[in-house]
Amino acid sequence: MEERESSCPFQRAFGPGMCEMHRRLHEMLAAPGQRMMPVIRGAGIPVDLWDFGDEVAVVADLPGVESGDVAIRLTGPATLRITVRRREEEGREGYAVRERLSGEMTRVVNLPAEVTDEGAAATLRNGVLAVRLRKVLEEQGVEIPVREG
Known part of the structure; x- marks a missing residue:
């Protein structure tokens, strides 16, 4: 055959x-x-991560999103969740191609270090979200050796 x-x-x-x-x-x-x-959940939120020694920065592209439509939550010592609601444009029928997403999208970002919410700052300018988080400081000091006797 x-x-x-x-x-x-x-x-x-x-x-x-x-x-x-x-x-x-x-x-x-x-x-x-x-x-x-249909797209993979969160795939519409590209991010960059920076490790600056004492802090971590997360930058995400969110074109067409306003600050009131963004929620940021530190869900663990090294995990940040970004949730965005992009509103559907009303009165827009007759699409030939539709690639711009609307609705709610979530991106979970695994950070390169443990961080704290103290002093955290987030800004949204020209569709770019920038989040700065301070790292949790490791124990500092000098170890004292213990001797016999």
Whole structure:
């Protein structure tokens, strides 16, 4: 029996399961009347992290978002959660392509060090959110050795 050449470029390397995923993805993207492609939760909030020695900075791109639509919470000593609500533009029907997200998005950021909320500051300017958090200071001082006798 002659093996038929598959139109799926992944058939030989990954098998028929990957081909089925590939087919479904293309159907979803080409679906008539599809208003918005679903995205992975939080993927719409890109961030950069900086470690400045005594503090950590998180910078996130949030175009078109106002400060009242952003919530920032320190959920653990080294975890920051950014939640954004982007409002749907009203009266905008007839999209040919819709990639700009609306609704609520959450991004959990694992910080490079433990931080404290004391002195924390957040600003939103021109669609860029900047959060500065002080690191938790490690124990300082000099250890005194213990001797016998």
